[in-house]
Amino acid sequence: MTPIRRDRNAIRLLIPPEVIPILRELQAKQRLREPGIEGEDVVDLYYGMGPAYHLAFDGRVICDETDWSGDPNYEVADAKKAWYMIAIGANGFDCPLLRSLLPKRPPTAVTCIFCQGTALVGIPNQWFVCPLCDGLGWRIPGVAY
Numbered sequence: 001m002t003p004i005r006r007d008r009n010a011i012r013l014l015i016p017p018e019v020i021p022i023l024r025e026l027q028a029k030q031r032l033r034e035p036g037i038e039g040e041d042v043v044d045l046y047y048g049m050g051p052a053y054h055l056a057f058d059g060r061v062i063c064d065e066t067d068w069s070g071d072p073n074y075e076v077a078d079a080k081k082a083w084y085m086i087a088i089g090a091n092g093f094d095c096p097l098l099r100s101l102l103p104k105r106p107p108t109a110v111t112c113i114f115c116q117g118t119a120l121v122g123i124p125n126q127w128f129v130c131p132l133c134d135g136l137g138w139r140i141p142g143v144a145y
């Protein structure tokens with residue numbers, strides 16, 4: 001097994017203690033179908049087409065490339081990518097509590113014009129995380145995304 005490529009700038013999301021038991025329940029259900037990532041204590045955020053993503057219980061988001069491209073797995077250092085994958089996990093695994101790991105909306109933020117602040121786009125029963133705001137539902141004016 002190829003070790004995870006470490007990144008000293010890896011994102012570390014703060015997981016509130018009250019969220020841990022819920023994530024453990026989700027993890028237990030997921031282990032029935034998917035092995036997770038070897039050697040790491042994670043909950044799955046996404047698997048399917050493309051690389052899989054996992055949230056480690058220490059707050060790292062880990063990209064699992066091995067089954068997809070064969071490239072080494074790596075710790076995500078891009079905050080927007082980490083938030084996006086958290087939002088995908090919340091939506092895909094019906095675990096809205098995951099959204100509590102996302103940054104709080106600052107007072108200067110504006111509601112995302114694409115998703116109207118819902119963080120999701122699509123049609124009923126086929127919702128996708130908004131790619132414009134990365135699942136936050138808001139944006140900071142003047143900040144390039």
Ligand SMILES: [Zn+2]
Nearest residue numbers: 112115130133
């Ligand atoms: Zn949006």
